[in-house]
Amino acid sequence: MPEKSLHSMLRNEWVYPTVSLRGSTDSALVKYILRRRGYTTRKQQESFLEPDYEKDMHDPYLLSDMEKAVGLLFDAIQHNKTVAIYGDYDADGVCASVVLHDTFKALGAQNILIYIPHREEEGYGMNIPALQRLKDKGVDVVVTVDLGSTNIKEVEWLRENNIVSIVTDHHIVRATHPKADAFINPHKEKEPYPFPYLCGAGVAFKLAVALLQYFRKHNKKAPPVGWEKWLLDIVAIATITDVMPLLDENRVIVRYGLLVLAQTRRYGLRALFEQCNIQPEYNRETRTTNLVSSMLGFRIGPRINAAGRMMHADSALQALLAKTPQEARRLAAVLEKANNQRKDAVNGIVKTIQGRSEKIRESNAVVMGDSDWAIGVVGIVAGKMAEFHRKPAFIYQKKGSSCVGSVRVPPHFNAVEILEEAGDVLEKFGGHKQAGGFSFSQENEQAFYEQIQKSVREAQKNKKATPSLSIDAVVKEGSVSVSLCEAISELEPFGERNTEPVLCLQGVQVESIAAIGADEKHIRCVLRYGSSNFKAIGFGLASDALQYMNEGDTVDVAFHLRKEEYQGVENVVLHIVDVA
Template sequence: MIEQLPQNLHPVLRRVYAARNVCGPADLEHGLNELHPPHLLSNVDTAAELLAGILMAQGRILIVGDFDADGATSTALAIRALRAMGAKAVDYLVPNRFDFGYGLSPEIVQVAQAHRPDVIITVDNGISSLAGVAAANAAGIQVVVTDHHLPGPQLPDAAVIVNPNLPGDPFPSKSLAGVGVIFYVMLALRTYLRAAGWFTSRGIAEPNLAQLLDLVALGTVADMAVLDRNNRILLEQGLRRMRAGQACPGILALLAVAGRTCHRLVAADLGFAVGPRLNAAGRLEDMSRGVECLLTDCPQSASTIARELDALNRQRRAIEREMQEQALASLEVLQNEFATASLPRGLCLLDAGWHQGVIGILASRIKQRLHRPVIAFAPAADGNLRGSARSVPGLHIRDLLERVSSRNPGLIVKFGGHAMAAGLTLHEGDYERFRLAFEATVTEMASEEIFERIVLTDGELEPDQLDLSLAQTLRVAGPWGQGFPEPVFDGVFAVVDRRIVGEEHVRFRLQAFQNETMLNAIAFSAARHGWDKVQGVVRLAFRLDVNEFRGRQSLQLVIEHLEPAS
């Protein structure tokens, strides 16, 4: 396979690409003409026809989104696209997670009726909203569901459902984020309106929907969608627009408050800097503020909202840190009573004081630390418990919840999600029964191997390959992300010096073991693991990074894993 890759590639990059099943030059093409065509997506043409009829009649369209970054970008994209195509009455509604919970619920339909919509378009939700769609139908409101989450055994009775994960759907990419699905629906709608002569008859400039790919890129990365080739094209095209300063004012403002510069932007900046700030609105308050940031065309307004979101994100980090300390203290008590190997294979955590908007991040952090599936629960305003689940590779968490639910009818009020992440609702009194059922089902479904912590790397580098030039090459060779990981290498180094920076990060001065080359390195959030006390010779798993300070670029290793060298 490696022989089929271009000969002019750096040999390390050729090796990296081959390990990610890049078979040849065609796999590295990121032009929009390489995207899978919209007509392959089941029901997309039917959705386009229905929406075109409402738009031409100047009917009322209501977007119902989700309260995360994928939902916010999906909502903003739908509104921007519909307005650009001539829709006059387009509004949106994002359920507040604390008052309504997830998705198109009957309660949200009741709120939606105040907008008097002719059609509700769900974005990044709806595939499990059986009762909500039924309530909308009863109120005489058509529903177009656009979603990417895995469907359950019964589908909602919507006018149209567009979801690449519907049974039998021929769309080749099953990994579209919610924002990717609505982008494809808008492409199909534009095609229908063009064929109907809508733009020419109304004197409307046909919109260039590629201008919305900044939103597609952000939502795709923030939702950790698997970067198959189709998603890599969408992401790369969005990044190119951002690097050229052509993103919407809200994204530019969020980049600015995060201290990122457009021309050096990579996918990781969206995942670690922009996404969390946008998500903070939905986690702590109301995602409508995040949507407004993405909708405004005024740079001053965008900057003001971005600063608000940045403040919320700092607040979110403080809450998360406190919750994580509480959770780890509880786990330490368990580990003092049992060997780590005797801890349950699946962990359920609950604290009455935990913040409902942060439990997903908490579950993710504990999962990373203990390498086992974790569900963190917090009380909801309706008296139920909301849970956020995170899994490890090899254990499909939504399938697991479905098995628990089918064996224990009524135990789970509702659930939904993906292979690696899911959400669920329980009656408060059922927590202990669910915990036991969850632990037993994890033990039943999971093989012993998935609990082994394995660090995968792209091998070692030669001493002369530890340089700035290769780091620069790898930085722009992606886009890297979920399912197409950024290259990680391993090697042995001597620790010359280390110190804590920024409260919990650890900066190292290293000496390459093979020669006397001195290298700078950083390990993020590593002080909490005691890495600030490491000394001697160590084996590292690391990424090559380009550090820029006062206009000068230098090589920096970003340490992902550290252990004493044997």
């Protein structure tokens, strides 16, 4: 089958496989998808399908400065020094804080504090007033999680005040970085660690594992070998929520983390499952669970994140540390309320921005701010705008004399590179390839707007303007089955860099189509292919689909294959991705 592209309902170019699928079995299709994703040998495919915690996790001591950090923490715990964990206010930072808290406690630490800054009042990273308060409480050691790589002056302040500094982080490291007593970040220059894409909680987990190994080696009080796997429930949540590539170690972390989540001992997570109407199941014989990565990314993670976005992340932290079911349920209800407030705030801002569509159409990037927009949700709004308008989006809050915001960009742009181009008018900036944060003085607002438009225009010159949709396989009528759906599930967990396979049926007839949902944003269809009828659903596609296709039309449909059970009978459902 030759590679083919065309414009679709969602203005994508569909890119078909260049090699035809040979064989019609479910396993043949799964292996075909794996080969297309670079897993060409039998050994690579087996390793991907059956990740092994003991074999596939890298030695934590390969991270530079790990020995220093472990030595400093060993001394602190053995001598009952006061250790402060300084974490970020998002789900990754909260989960990372819990990882180290639980590990230090398990190793006998008596004096542990957790400090998480207020997003709106303090902003990202360490700040000296907060460090002064920790000093006043007698803190001897500060360990950062999910932050610290840009806190040069704050680390220097710690040194001047005789407080040990251990920075653990996963954000991009610039040429000038803090001179901490130990600095652990897989993105450091000439870093020997083989996998750079751990989240903040993932880096904290590596520190926890190294510390446990050291205590056991020196015959000190430590939980039994394997105890650390119980931490994988929250490390998995952080990995998914922070949108890290599900490759290498991260695949192992999430695969095992889902199994741990199904058996979690944490009252807080159990209460969140109740709020989300999720009933975890774990089969001890097959070592499988009904939990999937999307449950973490779209249901559990947003509720943990909502605390830091709408109030203070301490509510999420305390939920994960809850010691009774009653306390956990109370805090889960608080997070549920915050999440609903977050949804309302996002919808309000999106509605306002979409009312300025003419200005957006004429620009290279969406660049907008307002004093009424909550800083905690501007990142979500930026993501929605970047996806909808297919261009970089910079959304910010105006507060006093400052503007603070977030950027999200389509896959063919680099957020940090664009921010670097605007460095002269920015006070702070940082982030990843697809996302970042920034701040600037309000007096530079117009200069910021003009510089971003210029930078994006320059970046577009060598970029492909039309986004593409990669089709993993074109399937035939007899292939679309419950057994194929189950075979594809072996590729789980799905997420960044291991996306759920997109299948395609060509020449499908639309038997029926209707808008559904309270706001009629979704569609339900019956699609006929050969002698078979398939139920299909498209979430958020009503406005496009009802204009693009009608009953009786013949179309090609790109979809994710899912199964549903009704009255004990299993059937497949096509979750529509796009139509052409």
